Each structure stands twice: as C-alpha cells, then as structure tokens.
Amino acid sequence: MSPSSRDSSPDLTEQAIEWFVLLHSEEAGADQHGQFAAWLARSPAHGEAYAAVEKLYGDMRQVAQAAQMHRAESISKPVQTARATRHPLGAATPEFSGKTAPRKTLWNRYGSRLLQTGLAAAAVWLFAILLILPEQFHLSDAWLSDHYTRTGEQREIRLADGSQVLLNTNSAVTVDYGPRLRQVRLLHGQARFEVAADAARPFEVISDDLKARALGTVFEVYRKETGEISVTVQEHAVSVTAGDGAAAVVEQGQRILYRPGHGLEAPEAVNLKLAAGWQQRRIMISDRPLGELLAEVDRYRLGRVFITDPELAKLPVTGVFSLDDPDAILVSVSKALALRSTQLGPWWIALHR
CATH class of the missing domain: 2.60.120.1440 (Jelly Rolls)
Structure with missing residues (x-):
C-alpha cells in the first residue's frame, strides 16, 4: 500500500518518511512516482513535509561526518568509574536526539561558520543532541x-x-x-x-x-x-x-x-522471568506487538526505528533477544516477519513490507 492510498493521516511527517523509503527502494515504478506527484499536489504542507525529510537525511550525513572528526572525548565528561557494561556504541560515540525538520536550516546557515571559528565541537554536540539521542536521554x-x-x-x-x-x-x-x-x-x-x-x-x-x-x-x-x-x-x-x-x-x-x-x-x-529479562541483558517478550518490542530496542541504541505502516506495529512477536547487539534484534525480527529495512542516514531505520 502506498502512502497516498490512505485517505488521511495524523502526521504528514510519517507519510513523507514512507514516501522517502518507497522512492529509494526497488519497488518504486512509474505508478508510484505518479501517486507521489499526486500526494505532493494535495497541499503546500505535503511538499514541505517531504522536503524536511530529505533535508534531515542530508544533514544527518553531515553531522555523522563532522562527528567522526570531533571525537566525544572533547565534548563529554569522563565516565564514572563504577563497573559498567556498555553497548558497542557506548560513550565514545556522540549521542543524539531524534527531532525533525526545523533544526536543519540552522546547520545550513551557521554550520560552516562555526567550523571555521573553532566552535566545531560545540556545534557537533548541539546537533547531536537535537537529532540522534534516545528520547529518554537526559543531558543533565x-x-x-x-x-x-x-x-x-x-x-x-x-x-x-x-x-x-x-x-x-x-x-x-x-x-x-x-x-x-x-x-x-x-x-x-x-x-x-x-x-x-x-x-x-x-x-x-x-x-x-x-x-x-x-x-x-x-x-x-x-x-x-x-x-x-x-x-x-x-x-x-x-x-x-x-x-x-x-x-x-x-x-x-x-x-x-x-x-x-x-x-x-x-x-x-x-x-x-520476562519482567527481569533486562537484568540479564535480554529482552524477553511473549506474544506482544512488534511496536512494543521496537520501543524497547530503541532504549538501547542510538537513533530511531520507524514502522512505515501502523498495521505492522501490531504484528505479534515472541522471543528472547540479546541486548549486546540491538541492531541484530532488528535483523532477526525483520527476517521472522518478512519485513524489509531501509537505512535512512547513519542512525535511522525504517521497517516496511
């Protein structure tokens, strides 16, 4: 089902993400491009939503490149000395939050100037916070x-x-x-x-x-x-x-x-046993919706996982998954449910049919 085949949606951004995934997949043909044109023509807001997704994708690539140049040691407080088990993406990786469109123009307008004036590390940290970090992250x-x-x-x-x-x-x-x-x-x-x-x-x-x-x-x-x-x-x-x-x-x-x-x-x-699974670094889930599992996985990884069709979020899932590699959970579940995944920049993943 194409995004335009739905009569309405509470969130144009979600529709725009669906179109972005579809148009960057092998499934996009003449019919889909025609439907996309019709969707864009519905209102200026439709075009703005799609442009925001495209720009965010481009800006995330910029941030990723800049983050590689300015390591987290220069912008984060040293880690406490208590015993810890870290995900491979741990504290040495800048952590980011997943908001959308308006921040991008700030990078376009001021990013190169900040890099030239020695404020690059601060700029990268700012955009990191705004774009990639999990929702439950607290800077303070x-x-x-x-x-x-x-x-x-x-x-x-x-x-x-x-x-x-x-x-x-x-x-x-x-x-x-x-x-x-x-x-x-x-x-x-x-x-x-x-x-x-x-x-x-x-x-x-x-x-x-x-x-x-x-x-x-x-x-x-x-x-x-x-x-x-x-x-x-x-x-x-x-x-x-x-x-x-x-x-x-x-x-x-x-x-x-x-x-x-x-x-x-x-x-x-x-x-x-299920409730305490996290204490053994596992997610244990029994006949629960896919959306619930993905919300839990999002707690342990940088970035966001999107489901392009709300019906897919209702698919039942049962299993025991290791938290040592959250992305491996996405691969496993996608195979089990015959889903496809599309990478949207370094940290975004969209699951779809």
Missing part, C-alpha cells in the same frame, strides 16, 4: 545525579550500607542516607534494588510523587518518559504510596502501576 545526568548510565549501558552500584543497585540504560539516581532513613531518588529510567537489612533505617525509593518502601529485599522501579511508574517485586514485598495518599502493598511476583492523573492501580501478577 552528570551534574544532577549521583549515579547514571548512558545509552545501552548498565551499571551495578554498591551503596554504603551494602545495598546494591542495578541501573538500566539511560537511568539516574541520587542517594541520601541519614541516621534514620535510607532514601534513593530515581530521577528517570529503571533500576533494581537489593536492599541490605537495617531495621533502624527503612529503605525508600522515590520517583516523582511515588514512594516505595522496602519490606523485603529485591524490587524494581521503572519511570517511563510518559511519567508512568511501575514497581515490580522480585522478593518479599514493597509498600507503595502515591502523592494523593493512595497506598498498597505489592507482594512478590506482583507489579503495580502509577499513571499521572489516574492514580495508583491495583497490584497485578507479573511473569518475573
């Missing part, structure tokens, strides 16, 4: 947190009392231990807590206005970029309290969700 982590991880990285931290924290990709915490209370604040991301016993000092994890107090030893807290927070208990129990006063005790093998504006939901049973 190095200054506002006590411990943090970058894209694709996991880190084990041993706290002063012997408790252990495993931070997942792009996560950050602060630690505040006092004489009567041990408190960890999860700023964003996902972390597993193995709590050392200390009856005189309760152990709490706070994220936004949700508080989880350990009644046992092992639990996980995950704050998504949407603001949704989940608490999953692997051993014993956790007492959870929301800002509105709602409270619940979450037992081993249960998960509770908190959604801003909707409050605290009732605890539900969860498959701990």
Whole structure:
C-alpha cells in the first residue's frame, strides 16, 4: 500500500518518511512516482513535509561526518568509574536526539561558520543532541545525579550500607542516607534494588510523587518518559504510596502501576522471568506487538526505528533477544516477519513490507 492510498493521516511527517523509503527502494515504478506527484499536489504542507525529510537525511550525513572528526572525548565528561557494561556504541560515540525538520536550516546557515571559528565541537554536540539521542536521554545526568548510565549501558552500584543497585540504560539516581532513613531518588529510567537489612533505617525509593518502601529485599522501579511508574517485586514485598495518599502493598511476583492523573492501580501478577529479562541483558517478550518490542530496542541504541505502516506495529512477536547487539534484534525480527529495512542516514531505520 502506498502512502497516498490512505485517505488521511495524523502526521504528514510519517507519510513523507514512507514516501522517502518507497522512492529509494526497488519497488518504486512509474505508478508510484505518479501517486507521489499526486500526494505532493494535495497541499503546500505535503511538499514541505517531504522536503524536511530529505533535508534531515542530508544533514544527518553531515553531522555523522563532522562527528567522526570531533571525537566525544572533547565534548563529554569522563565516565564514572563504577563497573559498567556498555553497548558497542557506548560513550565514545556522540549521542543524539531524534527531532525533525526545523533544526536543519540552522546547520545550513551557521554550520560552516562555526567550523571555521573553532566552535566545531560545540556545534557537533548541539546537533547531536537535537537529532540522534534516545528520547529518554537526559543531558543533565552528570551534574544532577549521583549515579547514571548512558545509552545501552548498565551499571551495578554498591551503596554504603551494602545495598546494591542495578541501573538500566539511560537511568539516574541520587542517594541520601541519614541516621534514620535510607532514601534513593530515581530521577528517570529503571533500576533494581537489593536492599541490605537495617531495621533502624527503612529503605525508600522515590520517583516523582511515588514512594516505595522496602519490606523485603529485591524490587524494581521503572519511570517511563510518559511519567508512568511501575514497581515490580522480585522478593518479599514493597509498600507503595502515591502523592494523593493512595497506598498498597505489592507482594512478590506482583507489579503495580502509577499513571499521572489516574492514580495508583491495583497490584497485578507479573511473569518475573520476562519482567527481569533486562537484568540479564535480554529482552524477553511473549506474544506482544512488534511496536512494543521496537520501543524497547530503541532504549538501547542510538537513533530511531520507524514502522512505515501502523498495521505492522501490531504484528505479534515472541522471543528472547540479546541486548549486546540491538541492531541484530532488528535483523532477526525483520527476517521472522518478512519485513524489509531501509537505512535512512547513519542512525535511522525504517521497517516496511
């Protein structure tokens, strides 16, 4: 199905990306070029959307070339010394965020001047932030947190009392231990807590206005970029309290969700083997939509993965995938579902039929 065969779409940018993929594939023939011309003629906005995608593709190539000239050592803070497992794309690679069109004209207008005036490293870093970094990336982590991880990285931290924290990709915490209370604040991301016993000092994890107090030893807290927070208990129990006063005790093998504006939901049973897969650097998924899997993969790699047809995002997926090579997951899933992939610059991948 060509992009123009749909009567409407909530996002012209998505249609433009679909056309870009199609026109750069072997499937593009006279009929497709005619349909593309008709799509462009619908309104000036259609032409602007396609031009934005084309320009973004070109600018991403520019940024990639410039990034190779200005290594990350000159623009990033040295990595913390705690034990870490890094994705091959780790901290030595400039990390970028995936917004679209308006930034490109800034590079065209000012890029060469900045390179000539010695501000090249700063310019590359700026465009890196705007174009490639995962949505959950937070630039301020190095200054506002006590411990943090970058894209694709996991880190084990041993706290002063012997408790252990495993931070997942792009996560950050602060630690505040006092004489009567041990408190960890999860700023964003996902972390597993193995709590050392200390009856005189309760152990709490706070994220936004949700508080989880350990009644046992092992639990996980995950704050998504949407603001949704989940608490999953692997051993014993956790007492959870929301800002509105709602409270619940979450037992081993249960998960509770908190959604801003909707409050605290009732605890539900969860498959701990699947839920804890990330702790072994695996994604374990059982009969879940492809879109859900790709959203998880995006957390561990630079760039974005797009699905050109919303129906493809609903395809069911079951499997165990290693996080050591997120791009290999895309290859494996594409083969299993008979999908094709098109590389859009160094970091964008579009999956389609």
